[in-house]
Amino acid sequence: MTTIYDRGAPGRRAVALPPLAQPEEQVLAGIPAELRRTGAPRLPAVSQPELVRHYTALSRMNYGVDTGFYPLGSCTMKHNPKLHEDLVRHPGLADLHPLLPAEECQGALALLWEMGECLKGVAGMPGITLQPAAGAHGELTGMLLIKKWLEDRGELGTRTKILLPDSAHGTNPASAAMVGFSVVSLPSDRRGLVDLTALRGALGPDVAGIMLTVPNTLGLFEEDILTITSLVHDAGGLCYFDGANLNAYVGRARPGDMGADVFHINLHKTFSTPHGGGGPGAGPVTVSEALLPYLPVPEVVREGEEFKLVWDRPKSIGRVHPYFGNVLVIAKALAYILTLGDDGLREVSAGAVLAANYLKAKLAGPYKLPYDRLAKHEFVLSGEGLDGVRTLDIAKRLMDYGFHPPTVYFPLIVREALMIEPTETEPRETLDAFAAAMLAIAREAREQPELLHDAPHTTPVRRLDEARAVREPRLKVDLGDRKARP
Amino acid sequence: MNPYLPHTAADIRAMLEAIGAPDVDALFSDIPAAVRDRYQPLGLPPHDELWVQRHLTALAERSTGRQLIPFLGGGLYDHYIPPVVGHILSRSELATAYTPYQPEVSQGTLTWMFEYQTMICELTGMEVANASMYDGATALAEAVLMAHRVTGGRRVLVPRSLHPRAREVLATYAWGADLTLHEVPYDEDGRLALGQIPDGACALIVQQPNALGVLEDLTGLKDRLGEAFLIAYANPIPLAVIEPPGSFGADVVVGEGQPLGNPLSFGGPLLGFFATRMTHLRRMPGRVSGQTRDVDGKTGYVMTFQTREQHIRREGATSNICTNSALCALAATVYLAAMGQEGLKRVALLSFERAHALATRIARVPGYRLAFGGPFFHEFVVRCADPVGAVAKLRRAGIAVLPPRVLAPLGIEDGFLVAVTEKRTQEELDRFMSALEGK
Numbered sequence: 036m037t038t039i040y041d042r043g044a045p046g047r048r049a050v051a052l053p054p055l056a057q058p059e060e061q062v063l064a065g066i067p068a069e070l071r072r073t074g075a076p077r078l079p080a081v082s083q084p085e086l087v088r089h090y091t092a093l094s095r096m097n098y099g100v101d102t103g104f105y106p107l108g109s110c111t112m113k114h115n116p117k118l119h120e121d122l123v124r125h126p127g128l129a130d131l132h133p134l135l136p137a138e139e140c141q142g143a144l145a146l147l148w149e150m151g152e153c154l155k156g157v158a159g160m161p162g163i164t165l166q167p168a169a170g171a172h173g174e175l176t177g178m179l180l181i182k183k184w185l186e187d188r189g190e191l192g193t194r195t196k197i198l199l200p201d202s203a204h205g206t207n208p209a210s211a212a213m214v215g216f217s218v219v220s221l222p223s224d225r226r227g228l229v230d231l232t233a234l235r236g237a238l239g240p241d242v243a244g245i246m247l248t249v250p251n252t253l254g255l256f257e258e259d260i261l262t263i264t265s266l267v268h269d270a271g272g273l274c275y276f277d278g279a280n281l282n283a284y285v286g287r288a289r290p291g292d293m294g295a296d297v298f299h300i301n302l303h304k305t306f307s308t309p310h311g312g313g314g315p316g317a318g319p320v321t322v323s324e325a326l327l328p329y330l331p332v333p334e335v336v337r338e339g340e341e342f343k344l345v346w347d348r349p350k351s352i353g354r355v356h357p358y359f360g361n362v363l364v365i366a367k368a369l370a371y372i373l374t375l376g377d378d379g380l381r382e383v384s385a386g387a388v389l390a391a392n393y394l395k396a397k398l399a400g401p402y403k404l405p406y407d408r409l410a411k412h413e414f415v416l417s418g419e420g421l422d423g424v425r426t427l428d429i430a431k432r433l434m435d436y437g438f439h440p441p442t443v444y445f446p447l448i449v450r451e452a453l454m455i456e457p458t459e460t461e462p463r464e465t466l467d468a469f470a471a472a473m474l475a476i477a478r479e480a481r482e483q484p485e486l487l488h489d490a491p492h493t494t495p496v497r498r499l500d501e502a503r504a505v506r507e508p509r510l511k512v513d514l515g516d517r518k519a520r521p
Numbered sequence: 522m523n524p525y526l527p528h529t530a531a532d533i534r535a536m537l538e539a540i541g542a543p544d545v546d547a548l549f550s551d552i553p554a555a556v557r558d559r560y561q562p563l564g565l566p567p568h569d570e571l572w573v574q575r576h577l578t579a580l581a582e583r584s585t586g587r588q589l590i591p592f593l594g595g596g597l598y599d600h601y602i603p604p605v606v607g608h609i610l611s612r613s614e615l616a617t618a619y620t621p622y623q624p625e626v627s628q629g630t631l632t633w634m635f636e637y638q639t640m641i642c643e644l645t646g647m648e649v650a651n652a653s654m655y656d657g658a659t660a661l662a663e664a665v666l667m668a669h670r671v672t673g674g675r676r677v678l679v680p681r682s683l684h685p686r687a688r689e690v691l692a693t694y695a696w697g698a699d700l701t702l703h704e705v706p707y708d709e710d711g712r713l714a715l716g717q718i719p720d721g722a723c724a725l726i727v728q729q730p731n732a733l734g735v736l737e738d739l740t741g742l743k744d745r746l747g748e749a750f751l752i753a754y755a756n757p758i759p760l761a762v763i764e765p766p767g768s769f770g771a772d773v774v775v776g777e778g779q780p781l782g783n784p785l786s787f788g789g790p791l792l793g794f795f796a797t798r799m800t801h802l803r804r805m806p807g808r809v810s811g812q813t814r815d816v817d818g819k820t821g822y823v824m825t826f827q828t829r830e831q832h833i834r835r836e837g838a839t840s841n842i843c844t845n846s847a848l849c850a851l852a853a854t855v856y857l858a859a860m861g862q863e864g865l866k867r868v869a870l871l872s873f874e875r876a877h878a879l880a881t882r883i884a885r886v887p888g889y890r891l892a893f894g895g896p897f898f899h900e901f902v903v904r905c906a907d908p909v910g911a912v913a914k915l916r917r918a919g920i921a922v923l924p925p926r927v928l929a930p931l932g933i934e935d936g937f938l939v940a941v942t943e944k945r946t947q948e949e950l951d952r953f954m955s956a957l958e959g960k
Binding site for chain 1: 522523524525526527528532533535536537539540541542545548549550551552553555556557559560561562563564565566567568569570572573574576577578579580581582583584585586587589591593595596597599601603605607608609611612613614615616617618619620621622623624625626627628629630632633635636638639640642643644649650652653655656657658659666684686687689690692693696697698699736738740760761762763764765768784785786787788789790791799802808809810811812813814815816817819820821822823825826831832833834835836837838840841842843844845846847848849851854855857858859860861862863864865866867868870871873874877878896921923924927943
């Protein structure tokens with residue numbers, strides 16, 4: 036692909052800026068010689084039309100939710116309401132500096148407080164921090180909270196293990212490891228759920244807690260959830276819930292009622308904010324009574340019509356974000372909750388689960404369904420049954436049919452996994468068209484497997500050599516001896 | 522039916538029939554009844570778009586701080602954002618995509634990431650950059666964790682002149698990873714006063730310019746550190762005209778990328794940038810776009826060196842980060858491309874020139890002086906007998922300066938911090954002076 040460095044010519048510029056008051060050399064001379072930059076950073080030199088054409092061209096080589104169906108499992112690629120994008124451009128949000136005194140930021144603090152109340156309600160839990168900037172950041176925050184709780188109880192040296200079902204999200208073990216916990220993997224049973232016997236065997240005085248993804252990455256609800264959480268609590272541990280899959284039950288069940296002590300919520304999943312090509316997201320964390328004293332500071336507190344920041348939390352883990360979290364993302368998610376209300380939230384999980392089970396019914400048979408149970412918001416197929424082709428081939432061939440592929444090769448406990456999450460915002464016609472494409476691909480796999488092996492055929496580039504990218508790393512534009520102009 | 526839900530009653534009936542379920546509630550029978558029965562609604566009715574618009578607008582308008590002329594810094598800066606940046610960001614093919622797991626349909630994202638990595642390397646003088654972190658503070662914390670992974674040391678030398686918020690976040694991460702922070706004082710010029718380096722040090726952090734606004738001289742620091750990392754926490758705008766930390770042997774350069782085309786946003790979302798040396802590539806956190814070829818020999822881009830990452834390495838990963846700050850990194854990319862080398866230099870020098878003009882005028886007012894003799898860039902500390910009174914005086918004239926208490930963690934009780942960007946006009950500088958002089 037052409038990069039922006041391939042465009043333009045020396046001397047071109049895309050923005051007209053004010054002049055300096057003094058000659059440039061004179062201003063530069065004000066910088067001590069030993070600090071002055073000797074070789075300027077090499078940046079593109081493009082006019083505004085070239086700039087706009089380049090990035091418009093790049094956008095046309097991309098596939099987003101606004102382009103089409105994006106059934107990427109565990110990512111909840113639902114529609115991103117357009118109203119929200121306009122609302123957060125208001126200078127009262129976009130141009131507000133977070134270090135201003137609280138009395139100058141009352142509206143922004145009111146917004147954070149309102150969102151905190153909403154999410155505590157969604158979770159059914161009494162405490163919250165909005166600071167985490169993404170789901171994994173929320174996981175890290177949760178692990179820090181558990182560590183602090185252990186320290187406070189004098190159990191830090193003894194409870195060192197975090198139990199992790201093998202159907203949990205991939206970030207979970209990395210988050211636990213970042214705060215020094217060792218990870219013990221729990222096998223799934225034949226149902227695809229946590230194996231209670233294995234859980235009982237793993238629990239003991241050295242266990243800090245469990246990290247559960249509910250529903251799990253097979254898209255299955257942990258039917259024994261109340262047993263699991265009470266077993267962990269009885270053994271003296273805490274229960275972390277990964278909320279990436281909240282879209283499956285929002286508006287009709289709450290982690291607080293299932294025994295959760297920490298729960299993170301991906302606002303860019305369940306609450307509709309755009310994924311941005313990989314962020315920014317937001318990963319607020321709600322907590323049970325036990326963990327309230329350890330939440331990050333400051334807390335936004337309402338006193339009458341005023342909003343205050345409370346710093347006096349001596350047992351707090353401290354800050355996980357330099358300010359208040361991803362406020363603009365939070366504002367979009369709040370707008371979403373306010374638009375939907377209770378009934379709308381209930382419709383979300385209804386629509387998501389309906390769509391997933393509908394697609395599952397259409398695709399099971401031609402595709403192997405390793406765990407044939409009621410699905411929640413997503414389900415996992417295996418490409419194993421199709422001879423001579425791999426799941427990767429199916430994924431690539433879907434692109435030729437105009438669809439974004441599902442998550443592939445995850446969860447690791449299903450061979451050749453295809454993890455499909457349709458979300459509630461897709462019309463039935465789209466689901467039908469996707470199912471038809473999947474069935475056509477299953478036929479092609481038998482009759483013309485080379486169509487799949489060579490796929491995709493219609494994309495801006497075809498299959499890329501990933502091994503080469505590692506063998507001969509090229510991680511930036513080769514500017515060669517291109518000189519920066521003095 | 523909510524406006525984002527296309528399923529009609531007929532659709533729902535047909536779908537239930539295909540599933541073989543009697544009703545929607547049957548699809549939730551796997552959630553224990555005890556849990557479902559305990560559910561308490563939020564007590565929220567649905568609202569129309571006009572109501573939601575009014576509600577959010579009213580909240581935005583309630584913050585009085587938005588009407589003030591900002592001379593605010595302290596880590597986030599009010600630079601000009603050319604409208605072209607926002608227009609590119611609203612290309613929804615870019616904004617509504619996710620992580621580019623499937624490169625054939627993500628060449629847009631992967632190409633701009635590759636451009637971004639190039640630009641960050643150019644600015645910092647480093648060899649390789651990742652595709653973004655959440656913000657500068659967590660990028661710094663991740664740099665310290667990486668220094669620990671590479672060197673094995675557990676002591677981190679942290680300047681007192683480090684941005685207090687970055688320090689607080691670092692302290693949280695360090696506690697989590699069982700690392701200890703050792704404070705390095707600053708001298709009377711406001712510059713790093715590095716004494717003896719303790720055993721077991723894994724890194725020294727230097728902020729450029731530091732939280733007092735003073736420019737540090739990085740010469741010779743890396744030689745003194747040996748194997749321990751030199752980590753620079755840098756503001757990207759001054760790097761247009763200041764020798765980058767890479768030239769002084771820095772092992773990692775991180776920083777807050779907000780000044781590059783991203784609004785203040787009440788502190789989020791932000792952009793952490795992270796650059797290092799190729800020798801440390803496999804220890805680096807975060808995503809990286811790399812160039813390769815497709816089966817036809819055509820150039821294309823993929824996410825590469827993924828074996829470092831959590832979805833493959835699980836607990837052995839270099840970090841747990843996955844979703845990062847991609848759209849903010851795109852803003853930085855478009856901003857830097859729009860500015861170019863000359864434009865970025867102009868922004869830096871305008872900020873420098875206007876800050877110095879204002880500082881000179883303030884220092885002439887009796888009772889006010891610059892706190893430090895060291896060279897500064899576009900932010901400086903003013904000392905006076907009554908900083909709270911001075912800031913209040915400015916506030917009455919519609920000018921915002923950060924509350925003096927933000928300097929307390931830096932050991933300054935009798936001063937306030939002033940930042941100037943290219944957006945502040947001559948008239949605004951005059952207004953600042955009139956207010957301070959009480960005219």
